[in-house]
Amino acid sequence: MKLRNLFLLFCLVLICTVDINAQELKFPEMDKSPMDAAHYPRRAAFQNYLSENDPDKTQKIKVLYCRPNKKGRAIFGGLEPWGKDWRLGANEATEVTFFTPVEIGGEYIPAGTYTMFAQLYPSNWIIKISSERFIAGVSNRDITKDVVAVSVPTTTVPKEREEFTIGFQKVDEGNCNMVFEWDRTRASLPINLNPVSLAGADKSPMDLVQYPNSSRFRNFQKPEDLDKAVAKVRVVYSRPQMKGRKIFGELLKYGEMWRVGANETTELTFFEDVTIGGTKIKKGRYGLFAKVNDGNWEFIIHKNVQSWGHPNHDEKDNVVTVVAKTERTPKTLEALSMVLQEKGANQVDLVIGWENTMARLPIMLK
Numbered sequence: 001m002k003l004r005n006l007f008l009l010f011c012l013v014l015i016c017t018v019d020i021n022a023q024e025l026k027f028p029e030m031d032k033s034p035m036d037a038a039h040y041p042r043r044a045a046f047q048n049y050l051s052e053n054d055p056d057k058t059q060k061i062k063v064l065y066c067r068p069n070k071k072g073r074a075i076f077g078g079l080e081p082w083g084k085d086w087r088l089g090a091n092e093a094t095e096v097t098f099f100t101p102v103e104i105g106g107e108y109i110p111a112g113t114y115t116m117f118a119q120l121y122p123s124n125w126i127i128k129i130s131s132e133r134f135i136a137g138v139s140n141r142d143i144t145k146d147v148v149a150v151s152v153p154t155t156t157v158p159k160e161r162e163e164f165t166i167g168f169q170k171v172d173e174g175n176c177n178m179v180f181e182w183d184r185t186r187a188s189l190p191i192n193l194n195p196v197s198l199a200g201a202d203k204s205p206m207d208l209v210q211y212p213n214s215s216r217f218r219n220f221q222k223p224e225d226l227d228k229a230v231a232k233v234r235v236v237y238s239r240p241q242m243k244g245r246k247i248f249g250e251l252l253k254y255g256e257m258w259r260v261g262a263n264e265t266t267e268l269t270f271f272e273d274v275t276i277g278g279t280k281i282k283k284g285r286y287g288l289f290a291k292v293n294d295g296n297w298e299f300i301i302h303k304n305v306q307s308w309g310h311p312n313h314d315e316k317d318n319v320v321t322v323v324a325k326t327e328r329t330p331k332t333l334e335a336l337s338m339v340l341q342e343k344g345a346n347q348v349d350l351v352i353g354w355e356n357t358m359a360r361l362p363i364m365l366k
Contacts, residue, residue: 031066031091032069033066033067033068033069033089033090033091034066035065035066035091036064036066036067036166037062037063037065038063038167038168038178039061039062040059040061040062040168040176041055041060041168041170042056042168044056044057044058044059044060047059058099059099060099060102061096061099061168061176061191062099063094063095063166065088065095065166066090067090067164068089068164068182069162069164070162070163075182075185076120076182076185077122080120081120082120082121083120083121084120085117085119085128085138086117086118086119086120087117087137088116088117088166088180091136093116093117093135093137093141094116094166095114095115095133096114096115096116097113098110098111099111101197102195104129104190105148107147108196108198109148109195112131113133114130114131114133115129115130115133115135116128116130117138119149122154123153124151124152124153125151125180125187126149126150127149127152127189128146128148128149129148129149130142130145130146130147132145150189152188152190154185154187155186155187156186157181157184157185157186158184159184160184161182164181164182165181165182166178167181173193174192174193174194175190175191175192176193177189177190177191202238203241204261204263205239207236207239208234208235208236209234209235209340210231210234210235210340211232211233211342211348212230212231212232213340215229215231215232216231217229230271231271233269233270233271233274233340233348233350233365234268235266235267235269235288237261237266237336238261238263238336239261239262239336239337240262240336240354241335241336242334247354247355247357248294248354248357254292254293254294255291255292255293256291257289257291258290259288259310260290260336260352264308265287265289265304265306265309266289267285267286267287267288268287268288269284269285270282270283270284270286270363272365272366274363274365276301276320276322276361276362276363276364277321279319281301281320286303286319287302288300288302289302289313295325296323296326297323297326299322299361300321301318301319301321301322302319303317303319304317322361322362324359326357326359327360328356328357328358329353329355329356329357332355332356333353333354336352336354337354338350338351338352338353339351341360346365346366347363347364347365349361350363
């Protein structure tokens with residue numbers, strides 16, 4: 001009997017504990033400004049129903065926003081004052097995701113998720129897109145994170161809209177408008193879906209050396225000097241900098257492959273047949289790698305010239321490997337540097353130096 005009573009007491013305690021925990025749990029009520037989503041293209045919201053070749057299957061833009069109601073109030077210039085930022089909805093700031101890069105107001109905006117705001121005026125809104133996320137309203141927002149601000153005109157629509165609404169209008173295959181409407185006011189934000197992509201300044205700028213150097217400026221040569229100004233060798237490479245780092249043995253670990261520069265693979269162009277390491281190489285474009293060792297570099301000339309470094313390099317493309325002893329540079333070189341040094345009538349050395357180390361690749365000309 002005692003064992004049975006203890007079991008019943010345990011069950012009662014357990015039931016009471018579960019009931020107390022359940023009473024503490026509160027589910028949210030329906031929000032007075034419910035959240036909604038807008039998609040572009042609209043049918044992309046149902047992409048699991050679309051065939052693979054349906055042009056609307058690929059989603060480009062999605063907006064998450066909350067939809068306040070007018071409820072007889074004066075909205076613009078009243079509930080939402082002129083000259084103030086508005087979250088373009090209620091509750092959390094409106095969130096927009098661009099699944100591909102876009103251009104807005106002439107600014108390139110990378111794919112990603114952003115928040116949106118509007119500074120309101122009677123005849124126009126200034127639409128702002130910010131990289132700051134997870135904020136409610138506009139108070140204390142970091143305006144330094146705004147990536148674009150563009151003024152768009154407002155128009156008056158004939159029918160009053162009770163709920164704030166965001167939608168899209170297709171202009172053509174490369175452009176659409178994001179449309180905002182509430183009360184009797186409409187604003188449209190033009191979006192270019194095929195933006196121009198222009199690179200910024202590179203941290204490892206590209207450079208070139210050419211032999212003979214005069215061949216770079218043939219238009220400045222006297223007629224009698226043109227025969228001496230015929231290009232034979234050119235090297236195009238990107239120039240990383242030390243920036244306080246230890247290069248050889250640390251940034252470039254011994255025994256590892258290096259593109260002899262940064263970014264794209266360093267490119268060698270021979271404008272005539274040459275001989276390197278006893279191997280005859282026909283004129284044309286080639287890539288240059290080096291295996292960096294303590295005391296020497298193994299230069300590798302290869303045919304996989306259109307590459308971004310050595311990943312997935314096929315050794316079948318290698319033309320010749322040359323081992324060169326390293327030397328100490330005359331002075332510390334902050335940036336990777338190259339020079340084509342003449343070593344007689346039929347030889348030019350490609351000398352590559354960085355930090356306090358350099359190595360030479362002899363090139364025999366015809």
